[in-house]
Amino acid sequence: MNWLDIGAVDDIPLRGARIVKTKAGCVAVFRTDVEEVFAASNTCPHKAGPLAEGIVHGQKVTCPLHNWVFDLNTGQAQGADEGRIDTYPVRIETGRILLDATKLLARQAA
Amino acid sequence: MSKQKLVIIGAGMATGRVLEHLTDSGADGDSGVDWDITLFNAEPRGNYNRIMLSPVLSGEKTYEDIITHDEAWYVERGVTCRFGERVMQIDREAKVVRAPNGDVPYDKLVLGTGSDPFIIPLPGHDLDGVIAYRDLEDTQKMMETGAGKRVVVIGGGLLGLEAAAGMAARGAEVTVVHIMGHLMERQLDEAASYLLKTSLEKKGITIRLMANSTAILGENGHVRALQLDGGEELPCDLLVMAVGIRPSVTLAKDAGLAVGRGVHVDDQLVTSDEDILAVGECVEHDGAVFGLVAPLYDQAKVAAQTLMGQQAVFMQKTLSTKLKVTGCDLFSAGDFAEGEGREDIVFRDPARGIYKRLVIENDTLVGAVMYGDTADGNWFFGLIKDGTDIAEMRETLIFGPAFQGGSPADPLSAVAALPLDAEICGCNGICKGKIVEAIGAGSGDLAAVRATTKASASCGTCTGLVEQLLEVTLGDDYAAPQSAAICGCTDLSHEDVRLLIRTKELKSQPAVWQELGWTTPNGCHVCRPAVNFYLIADWPVEYQDDPQSRFINERKHANIQKDGTFSVVPRMWGGITNAAELRAIADAADKYNVPTVKVTGGQRIDLLGVKGEDLPAMWADLGRAGLVSGHAYSKGLRTVKTCVGTDHCRFGTQDSTGLGIRLERALWGSWTPHKVKLGVSGCPRNCAEATCKDIGIVCVDSGYQIGVGGAAGMDLKEIQRLTEVETEEEAMDVIIAFVQLYREQAKYLDRIYKWIDKVSLDWTRERVVDDIEERAALVARFELSQSIYRRDPWADEAKKAQAKYEPLADLTLEAAE
Numbered sequence: 001m002n003w004l005d006i007g008a009v010d011d012i013p014l015r016g017a018r019i020v021k022t023k024a025g026c027v028a029v030f031r032t033d034v035e036e037v038f039a040a041s042n043t044c045p046h047k048a049g050p051l052a053e054g055i056v057h058g059q060k061v062t063c064p065l066h067n068w069v070f071d072l073n074t075g076q077a078q079g080a081d082e083g084r085i086d087t088y089p090v091r092i093e094t095g096r097i098l099l100d101a102t103k104l105l106a107r108q109a110a
Numbered sequence: 111m112s113k114q115k116l117v118i119i120g121a122g123m124a125t126g127r128v129l130e131h132l133t134d135s136g137a138d139g140d141s142g143v144d145w146d147i148t149l150f151n152a153e154p155r156g157n158y159n160r161i162m163l164s165p166v167l168s169g170e171k172t173y174e175d176i177i178t179h180d181e182a183w184y185v186e187r188g189v190t191c192r193f194g195e196r197v198m199q200i201d202r203e204a205k206v207v208r209a210p211n212g213d214v215p216y217d218k219l220v221l222g223t224g225s226d227p228f229i230i231p232l233p234g235h236d237l238d239g240v241i242a243y244r245d246l247e248d249t250q251k252m253m254e255t256g257a258g259k260r261v262v263v264i265g266g267g268l269l270g271l272e273a274a275a276g277m278a279a280r281g282a283e284v285t286v287v288h289i290m291g292h293l294m295e296r297q298l299d300e301a302a303s304y305l306l307k308t309s310l311e312k313k314g315i316t317i318r319l320m321a322n323s324t325a326i327l328g329e330n331g332h333v334r335a336l337q338l339d340g341g342e343e344l345p346c347d348l349l350v351m352a353v354g355i356r357p358s359v360t361l362a363k364d365a366g367l368a369v370g371r372g373v374h375v376d377d378q379l380v381t382s383d384e385d386i387l388a389v390g391e392c393v394e395h396d397g398a399v400f401g402l403v404a405p406l407y408d409q410a411k412v413a414a415q416t417l418m419g420q421q422a423v424f425m426q427k428t429l430s431t432k433l434k435v436t437g438c439d440l441f442s443a444g445d446f447a448e449g450e451g452r453e454d455i456v457f458r459d460p461a462r463g464i465y466k467r468l469v470i471e472n473d474t475l476v477g478a479v480m481y482g483d484t485a486d487g488n489w490f491f492g493l494i495k496d497g498t499d500i501a502e503m504r505e506t507l508i509f510g511p512a513f514q515g516g517s518p519a520d521p522l523s524a525v526a527a528l529p530l531d532a533e534i535c536g537c538n539g540i541c542k543g544k545i546v547e548a549i550g551a552g553s554g555d556l557a558a559v560r561a562t563t564k565a566s567a568s569c570g571t572c573t574g575l576v577e578q579l580l581e582v583t584l585g586d587d588y589a590a591p592q593s594a595a596i597c598g599c600t601d602l603s604h605e606d607v608r609l610l611i612r613t614k615e616l617k618s619q620p621a622v623w624q625e626l627g628w629t630t631p632n633g634c635h636v637c638r639p640a641v642n643f644y645l646i647a648d649w650p651v652e653y654q655d656d657p658q659s660r661f662i663n664e665r666k667h668a669n670i671q672k673d674g675t676f677s678v679v680p681r682m683w684g685g686i687t688n689a690a691e692l693r694a695i696a697d698a699a700d701k702y703n704v705p706t707v708k709v710t711g712g713q714r715i716d717l718l719g720v721k722g723e724d725l726p727a728m729w730a731d732l733g734r735a736g737l738v739s740g741h742a743y744s745k746g747l748r749t750v751k752t753c754v755g756t757d758h759c760r761f762g763t764q765d766s767t768g769l770g771i772r773l774e775r776a777l778w779g780s781w782t783p784h785k786v787k788l789g790v791s792g793c794p795r796n797c798a799e800a801t802c803k804d805i806g807i808v809c810v811d812s813g814y815q816i817g818v819g820g821a822a823g824m825d826l827k828e829i830q831r832l833t834e835v836e837t838e839e840e841a842m843d844v845i846i847a848f849v850q851l852y853r854e855q856a857k858y859l860d861r862i863y864k865w866i867d868k869v870s871l872d873w874t875r876e877r878v879v880d881d882i883e884e885r886a887a888l889v890a891r892f893e894l895s896q897s898i899y900r901r902d903p904w905a906d907e908a909k910k911a912q913a914k915y916e917p918l919a920d921l922t923l924e925a926a927e
Contacts (some may be wrong), residue, residue, distance in 0.1 A: 006921070009522065011913065011918055012918065014291065014659075015632065015659075018917065020918050020919045020920070020921055021917045021921060021922050023921075023922050026917075033299070034296070047672065048674070049674070050670075050675075053665075053666070053670065053674075054633075055635040055659070055660075056455065057632055057633055057635060057638060060634075062635035064661065065672070069634075073452060099921075
């Protein structure tokens with residue numbers, strides 16, 4: 001594991017998201033609850049909509065372009081839509097968000 | 111064996127328990143250690159039950175009732191008490207504790223320094239009458255501030271709310287100021303917290319959420335008021351700061367012990383010095399600090415065993431909190447945060463004010479929050495601790511151990527819970543009681559209820575509620591035609607929700623979710639924007655707009671394009687501009703490399719392809735030239751298209767440009783169920799294409815023809831004549847009243863023409879044309895709302911929200927390593 005401190009939990013509005021730029025593309029960090037965050041690819045597999053701009057509800061996000069809904073636990077598209085976004089391990093430690101960059105670095109090396 | 115010298119610093123609940131273990135477990139016999147104990151306490155008293163300060167404050171108990179160890183207890187056990195004496199220093203070399211009335215040597219030392227209340231360093235925090243809520247002295251100060259006095263409590267956590275409730279019980283006028291969006295946000299989710307807030311408000315306590323304190327104002331050295339960041343002052347005679355506690359580590363730190371957030375201890379509660387132990391709130395163990403009493407007692411036991419030379423290990427356990435805040439039952443256990451593969455089960459009973467939420471992961475229960483009915487709390491806690499497989503009982507889990515095979519939550523309970531005098535039909539002023547009476551007297555279906563009471567016989571938006579009343583009253587005898595629910599989160603229709611928001615005075619989203627029995631924790635992308643709009647429209651002053659419940663365009667005040675860039679459209683009032691504005695737009699296009707500049711159909715200029723992070727800077731630049739948001743992205747007023755009217759045109763009959771600008775100035779910034787476009791043409795030649803706008807005005811010699819319900823989108827609609835008026839003044843009033851009626855009545859995402867199809871043009875005409883009083887009332891309500899929303903969001907965002915347009919972090923550099 002390669003945990004990187006990417007910012008404070010409170011930098012993300014509750015039920016909102018912010019992006020983290022990486023060489024493997026943008027990662028969206030979603031704050032689904034006061035002390036709960038998820039990280040996933042920012043890019044919708046449908047038409048590349050920026051998921052960080054979507055409405056966050058429960059542990060899901062709705063793409064702002066065409067309303068595809070993704071479960072942030074699995075990255076799986078919900079309902080009739082078929083597709084998946086990559087998810088990344090992320091955790092909170094004393095108010096800071098730590099993102100595991102292992103997968104991101106591996107992708108970039110590949 | 112000779113006596114060992116033990117010094118304990120701090121006579122709190124944890125060290126009290128250490129003493130009990132040492133002196134009551136036959137220390138003389140079993141362990142072979144005999145102690146010569148000295149107990150220091152900065153407070154001038156021994157160990158009392160600090161948790162019970164709140165009942166002392168509210169008057170249910172006295173201080174004597176909550177003493178744990180009295181003088182006799184210490185004498186019996188031969189403990190030398192040095193109360194009211196604050197230890198100055200620990201000399202670890204000499205193994206001596208230095209205190210004002212003499213030094214005491216030790217063989218073993220136990221630190222129980224507890225925690226300090228955190229005092230926000232606001233200007234004026236040292237004024238008289240500004241206190242924390244920590245010890246008996248604070249409690250006494252609060253008790254002295256009696257009936258009729260004004261008290262402000264900063265902090266909406268457990269301690270702050272107990273202080274507030276205690277003071278309110280003594281007759282003080284209490285306001286709680288909390289910086290977060292909901293009370294006790296660490297222990298409760300929003301729904302449970304909303305119920306708590308409602309219950310506190312019923313006790314007469316005022317709750318101010320999202321309130322930022324800026325200064326404490328004084329007069330002659332005594333507190334006078336708390337100032338909030340809007341400049342508002344909350345007058346008070348006493349100000350209680352209850353914003354949290356910090357482990358008290360100064361003494362340990364000065365002595366050179368390892369200290370993080372608290373004093374570091376190992377599993378035996380031994381600090382970095384093998385002769386010094388620490389217990390209680392001053393301790394940090396494996397990254398955690400402690401505030402609840404159960405782990406402190408565990409620590410005390412382990413520390414005592416360590417002192418007696420026995421093997422013992424302190425382990426952190428999953429904790430449940432069963433709280434009673436001022437008579438409201440709360441329970442929370444386990445973990446709601448982090449981790450993957452979680453699901454929620456939510457149960458709400460609006461009628462009884464009950465909320466329960468279970469969090470499930472891999473067929474086990476991992477967390478529970480309950481409000482109002484906590485009877486099953488321990489059962490759930492057991493399931494969490496034991497990691498019981500709940501797959502079999504999943505369907506009925508939330509109903510608790512006694513209820514297996516129960517029915518799901520009743521979708522009718524919200525309507526059933528309405529009082530009889532709740533208004534159901536706003537048009538005809540019919541309340542629930544009258545409808546229920548009519549049903550009882552034989553009106554067995556909607557048509558009969560309409561005929562006998564007139565309820566739902568006018569605009570029809572309350573039809574869903576009347577049908578539910580039929581269902582509640584007649585039970586299975588009534589087969590209700592189903593009106594379409596907003597989404598999967600609720601069985602209620604848009605119309606039902608709008609009406610219930612008003613009749614039940616629901617003023618926040620958690621209130622709506624709870625009182626109307628939402629089945630999800632916080633809605634979805636379908637209902638959230640709708641509910642957010644309904645609350646804005648009905649409670650413009652009380653409700654605060656929630657950006658996270660808006661679609662991207664309205665959250666970022668620009669239109670998202672297919673490649674994730676945005677388009678920026680500054681407002682051009684009535685389509686009129688000038689050289690300076692055009693120059694500013696051209697400069698912005700250059701500076702931010704705008705690839706496409708397009709003239710829109712709404713008589714303004716669109717800058718397409720702007721990067722999200724450039725938006726605030728671009729807005730600031732445009733703002734300096736006097737340009738404001740054109741709201742080209744909003745469900746709100748878009749444009750007022752005009753022709754040049756009498757100013758230049760040889761056919762013009764009225765000043766159509768002037769009226770257009772006046773209308774745009776009046777209406778801009780307002781939120782509506784769907785977009786609203788206006789057109790004002792100066793003569794029937796209609797160069798402003800007013801006849802296919804949501805509201806179109808065609809000027810004629812005798813005055814102004816006002817039409818509504820046009821559209822030129824997926825449906826092509828010509829306006830229908832609402833009325834004709836003689837003066838510009840009257841035209842303004844009728845149009846504003848019409849827009850307000852639309853805001854108050856229509857379903858979210860219904861354009862005006864769709865709404866008119868449902869309620870009929872005549873029905874709207876009765877209200878905004880025929881009924882002068884109603885028209886004036888609508889205009890007044892619109893103005894009230896506009897006093898808040900008639901402002902430039904670009905200017906606000908450019909000033910204070912820059913960060914949300916930028917990436918949280920940039921790892922492209924780190925990744926290069």
